[in-house]
Every structure is written in C-alpha cells, then in structure tokens.
Amino acid sequence: MGERTANVHDGDIGRTIKGLAEVIRGRRGASPEESYTARLLAGPEDKLLKKVAEEATEVVMACKDDDHDHIRYESADLVYHLLVTLERYGVTIEELAGELDARHR
Numbered sequence: 001m002g003e004r005t006a007n008v009h010d011g012d013i014g015r016t017i018k019g020l021a022e023v024i025r026g027r028r029g030a031s032p033e034e035s036y037t038a039r040l041l042a043g044p045e046d047k048l049l050k051k052v053a054e055e056a057t058e059v060v061m062a063c064k065d066d067d068h069d070h071i072r073y074e075s076a077d078l079v080y081h082l083l084v085t086l087e088r089y090g091v092t093i094e095e096l097a098g099e100l101d102a103r104h105r
C-alpha cells in the first residue's frame, strides 16, 4: 500500500470519476498484454466480478481495523473496479449520477 500516497485534492470528485471513467472506456480494445483494465474489460466475466467482491471485502476489513489510510486506499480500488464493471456492462457514469440524484431530490 505504501507506494501510492494520498494527494490533496480540490474536492471535485465528479471530475475525477468522470476522467477515470473516460480512461477506462478508452481501454476498450486496448492490448490486454499492456493494460490491466483491458484485461478486466475483455477477459472472463468472473475475474472482474470476483475483484469487485474482493475489493469490497477489503474495504470492510479496513473499516473493522479503523485504519483511515487503508480505508481510503481500498475504497479507491473498489471504485476503480466498480467503474470498470459499469463500463463492461454498459451503464454510463451519467446514468449512475442520475440514479443518485433521483434519490435526494
């Protein structure tokens, strides 16, 4: 975990998530040898779905340890794998935002 550190951020999570989703979309058709994301998008469905479950479990375990940095790190892994999942199954980031917005308006 230590090789990646938290950056101070301007708080525009929407821009960050959208940018990452665009990078992930751009990996469709990329070389699986060169891109982990391309492997998740084009490889066995179960490989991706197991990663989502595994990363969610890691977030839970970090919470049980009350380990702030680890929670942040594992949550980033989970969000990334969730975004890859949305891309693979054709759910856009705009649809996700619409779903969330509809719940608090």
Ligand SMILES: N=c1c2ncn([C@@H]3O[C@H](COP(=O)(O)OP(=O)(O)OP(=O)(O)O)[C@@H](O)[C@H]3O)c2ncn1[C@@H]1O[C@H](COP(=O)(O)O)[C@@H](O)[C@H]1O
Pocket (backbone or CB within 6 Å): 020, 023, 024, 027, 034, 035, 036, 037, 038, 051, 076, 077, 080
């Ligand atoms: N945000 C991420 C990101 N978060 C986590 N990961 C990868 O997710 C994997 C999770 O780590 P694990 O230790 O659980 O798994 P592993 O042992 O490495 O791999 P497997 O067990 O799944 O085979 C690691 O390989 C991480 O590098 C990510 N890989 C890519 N991205 C983003 O995706 C972009 C495209 O990356 P490529 O995949 O290189 O095209 C990058 O620029 C990043 O912005």
